[in-house]
Amino acid sequence: MKKVEGLKKAVERALAFLRSEEDIESAQVFVSANGRLWARLNYSSHIPCNGLEEPKSTEDYGIGIQAIFNTPEGRKVGFGSEERDLSLKGVKLALKKAREGAVFDPEFSCLPRPTGEKRTLYNYHDPRVMRIQDDDLVIAGWRILDGAIDVFERADELKGVGTKLQDLGLIVGGDLTILQERMAVGSFEMPEVQSDESAMAMAYLTAMVEQKEAKGSGYAVYSKLKGLDDEAGREAARNAVGSINGVRVPSGDYTVILGPQPTAEIFQLVLQSCALSRFYAQQSPFMGKLGKQVASDFLTMTDKGNVPGLIGSKGITCEGLPTGETVLIKDGMLVGLLANWYESQRILIDPKAREKLGVDPREWQKAIVPRNGFRFARGGGRSFSALPGVSGTNVLFESSRAQDFETLVKRVEKGILVGRLWYTYPVHALRAGDFTGTLTADSYLIQNGKIVAPIKINTLRINDNLNRVLMGITGVSREMKPTILWAADELIYAPKGILVEKVHLDQIAEFMEETY
Numbered sequence: 326m327k328k329v330e331g332l333k334k335a336v337e338r339a340l341a342f343l344r345s346e347e348d349i350e351s352a353q354v355f356v357s358a359n360g361r362l363w364a365r366l367n368y369s370s371h372i373p374c375n376g377l378e379e380p381k382s383t384e385d386y387g388i389g390i391q392a393i394f395n396t397p398e399g400r401k402v403g404f405g406s407e408e409r410d411l412s413l414k415g416v417k418l419a420l421k422k423a424r425e426g427a428v429f430d431p432e433f434s435c436l437p438r439p440t441g442e443k444r445t446l447y448n449y450h451d452p453r454v455m456r457i458q459d460d461d462l463v464i465a466g467w468r469i470l471d472g473a474i475d476v477f478e479r480a481d482e483l484k485g486v487g488t489k490l491q492d493l494g495l496i497v498g499g500d501l502t503i504l505q506e507r508m509a510v511g512s513f514e515m516p517e518v519q520s521d522e523s524a525m526a527m528a529y530l531t532a533m534v535e536q537k538e539a540k541g542s543g544y545a546v547y548s549k550l551k552g553l554d555d556e557a558g559r560e561a562a563r564n565a566v567g568s569i570n571g572v573r574v575p576s577g578d579y580t581v582i583l584g585p586q587p588t589a590e591i592f593q594l595v596l597q598s599c600a601l602s603r604f605y606a607q608q609s610p611f612m613g614k615l616g617k618q619v620a621s622d623f624l625t626m627t628d629k630g631n632v633p634g635l636i637g638s639k640g641i642t643c644e645g646l647p648t649g650e651t652v653l654i655k656d657g658m659l660v661g662l663l664a665n666w667y668e669s670q671r672i673l674i675d676p677k678a679r680e681k682l683g684v685d686p687r688e689w690q691k692a693i694v695p696r697n698g699f700r701f702a703r704g705g706g707r708s709f710s711a712l713p714g715v716s717g718t719n720v721l722f723e724s725s726r727a728q729d730f731e732t733l734v735k736r737v738e739k740g741i742l743v744g745r746l747w748y749t750y751p752v753h754a755l756r757a758g759d760f761t762g763t764l765t766a767d768s769y770l771i772q773n774g775k776i777v778a779p780i781k782i783n784t785l786r787i788n789d790n791l792n793r794v795l796m797g798i799t800g801v802s803r804e805m806k807p808t809i810l811w812a813a814d815e816l817i818y819a820p821k822g823i824l825v826e827k828v829h830l831d832q833i834a835e836f837m838e839e840t841y
């Protein structure tokens with residue numbers, strides 16, 4: 326994997342060359358290198374398997390150039406990139422693509438400039454994650470898998486069914502992923518080349534007791550190599566055991582406690598709704614509500630990108646600007662938005678900005694500081710081949726009236742603990758706020774303040790509205806857990822439970838059994 330020093334030199338070399346081009350008014354150079362390591366976990370008690378399969382790794386590196394060109398037709402903006410070549414030849418190839426693809430953009434003002442904020446986060450990741458070897462990856466993968474198998478072998482609930490363990494169809498599937506990122510960025514506006522590197526490990530597993538139609542999930546995110554334990558595997562197996570003999574419940578409005586994973590699923594949509602780009606495109610359910618109430622006063626939600634020890638923290642954005650803290654919702658009021666440089670500038674010249682935001686953006690510039698301009702790629706990493714988008718970092722929840730999780734459960738007369746959602750998405754585009762998601766595992770019926778039975782997997786679906794759910798929050802737990810989602814860029818530190826009144830759930834399959 327390319328070293329940071331080499332990436333910085335590549336940026337300096339590219340900037341020196343670009344300054345010699347007479348038609349270039351300004352330019353920004355972004356160079357990145359990413360490493361990804363995977364260990365696929367695949368255990369079944371009744372089918373021959375290897376347990377751990379396909380340990381593999383990929384690397385990429387390259388250069389991206391965004392430039393402003395003075396042409397006979399006028400001022401144009403273009404972007405081009407070149408993979409696996411950081412030499413002057415690679416710079417020229419990327420510049421050629423940027424020049425050939427340059428267009429007029431009346432909404433473009435300038436390339437990123439200093440915001441007045443200072444970088445505060447340096448040397449914040451575990452360097453051993455950057456140096457992890459193949460053997461270490463395999464050992465860590467087996468440790469996680471062994472944790473799940475150990476729980477299965479010790480589970481009295483399984484041993485008491487009068488059937489051999491291997492005959493029940495015990496399955497564990499998932500993966501362990503190591504993500505390594507390095508980048509450097511510089512421009513005519515910010516000529517001092519800045520660099521950043523970060524790394525983390527993620528484990529996500531699903532366990533099943535196939536003959537009992539029981540499923541459970543487990544996940545963990547690690548910032549340090551020594552923290553790679555077996556808890557994700559154990560959690561998945563425990564939840565699978567706990568889902569045996571699941572019951573069906575009818576459609577209706579229920580008091581719901583959202584666990585960490587469902588909270589992350591739903592609030593990823595909320596986070597998208599808090600992106601300034603969504604307001605510009607008039608695609609947020611919060612249109613015209615900056616400075617107004619959008620949620621229960623139990624809820625405060627903040628994006629914290631520069632906190633040491635939080636796994637999604639970064640030193641700088643992919644625009645070369647400092648990361649920082651952006652309060653999005655405070656005591657139920659929408660007070661801030663996620664932004665990159667381009668979005669924060671074009672909203673200032675948008676004649677419909679006051680209508681879209683509900684306030685004059687020039688009077689609310691502190692709410693749209695560009696701290697979230699990232700070039701995240703599918704599969705993880707910072708991509709040299711993309712322009713900056715808008716993404717969260719570490720999303721945290723706070724409440725001045727937070728309670729213990731057990732206290733939240735005791736408050737529910739009849740309701741449902743939602744432990745895992747799958748395929749959560751907006752139904753009528755994001756602006757409408759309507760969304761849906763299927764309860765696939767780890768969910769339980771609550772009666773008279775006690776968890777009394779597991780919900781049968783894939784028999785219930787949430788069909789509700791973001792605005793209504795946010796206003797229906799009546800409790801938030803103190804305990805939090807870093808939570809990852811498929812294809813998501815941010816880390817959501819979700820509470821162990823968020824209590825929401827009157828969430829609508831629909832039964833999926835034909836009702837065949839007696840309901841509770």
